[in-house]
Amino acid sequence: MSDSKFALYISIASLVTFLIVAFYGNYNQRENEIHKPVMEPTKPIAFKNAKTIPLPEKIDLAGEAVPLHIDDVKERLDKELHINSYWHNNTIFLFKRANRWFPVIEPILKKNGVPDDFKYLALIESGLENVTSYAGAVGFWQILKSTGKEYGLEINRDVDERYHPVKSTEAACKYLKRAYQKFGNWTLVAASYNRGMRGMQNALDNQKVDNYYDLMLNDETSRYVFRILAIKQIFESPEDYGLDISKEHLYEPYVYRTDTVRNSTDWVDYAKAQNTSYKTLRIYNPWIQDDDIRIGRNEYYVVSLPLRD
Known part of the structure; x- marks a missing residue:
């Protein structure tokens, strides 16, 4: 058998194999879809309490x-x-x-x-x-x-x-x-x-x-x-x-005490010395922007702290 004929037979065999696999694959998919449980269509959400709002007579x-x-x-x-x-x-x-x-x-x-x-x-x-x-x-x-x-x-x-x-x-x-x-x-x-x-x-x-x-x-x-x-x-x-x-x-107002800081301070250490956390210190004082502060002569900062028990 010549090389060209052999190559032709191989090509025909590959094509037949592909068609068989494709046919059975599609058939099984269709079978699965036919026997798939029918899903109820999704219903739109009904906003029963939605209504127009009257305007005030004056404002x-x-x-x-x-x-x-x-x-x-x-x-x-x-x-x-x-x-x-x-x-x-x-x-x-x-x-x-x-x-x-x-x-x-x-x-x-x-x-x-x-x-x-x-x-x-x-x-x-x-x-x-x-x-x-x-x-x-x-x-x-x-x-x-x-x-x-x-x-x-x-x-x-x-x-x-x-x-x-x-x-x-x-x-x-x-x-x-x-x-x-x-x-x-x-x-x-x-x-x-x-x-x-x-x-x-x-x-x-x-x-x-x-x-x-x-x-x-x-x-x-x-x-x-x-x-x-x-x-x-x-x-x-x-x-x-x-x-x-x-x-x-509702969220209650913060109840706090104040302390005056007059020297350059590491806020993490300061918070620990005040029996609180750095996180709490930052929550009560969101103006603090870093974990330490440099304070010059005649400068000071008033810090809010949670009340001690």
Whole structure:
């Protein structure tokens, strides 16, 4: 037999073998599919309690009435109320953290003559968590490094007072009061916290209007005040928005003592000497940025510590 004929026979035999294997493989697969148990089709989840939410007849920000007779104003508030009412996991945790931190923030606002409603600004900015934005703003009040230094916060390798719940609130009050001196209107002050004082003034000048609700703004600033309003409304009447907030589930304010540190310190050793852990020290003092601190002459830091048993 010539080599060419032998090669031809081999090729034909390989092809026949392939076809037989393919046929029986497909046959077995079809048999398995025929005898596979029939699965019930997945039913869509029915949100039986989902319903539209009525708007309040009136609402204000820091005593300044919201013009709900303007259609787009009413619809923007409507949107934010629905988002935050049905975003249950997020909104519930806002209540939990607010119970811990509002008692710290509220007296500072009052002392500085800033309306109490601005505590909700901090709430929508950060959820009262020490988060960092894509732009580098940090802490409860989402303060940029340059802004923090401008308003007296210490920011360096060892310390970042933008994370200090008291000092950052004081710095935010300085900004808010300065903005009020410029605009004479708390709603514009709130919007400027998002867009900046210069940005808000440019928008007012370019569009020849004198209030927030008549401005055409980018989506973020356009929603900003309404997010504050929605959270305020939900906090004041949680049951009206489908939230059953049990007081015993809220986070309690920290109960602490203070200590003054005047010398350069290894925080790990310091915490151990105070009968606590470095982790707990950092939780109570989020402004601490490293595991040691260098303290110059005439400098000192007041540290919060859990009460001893």
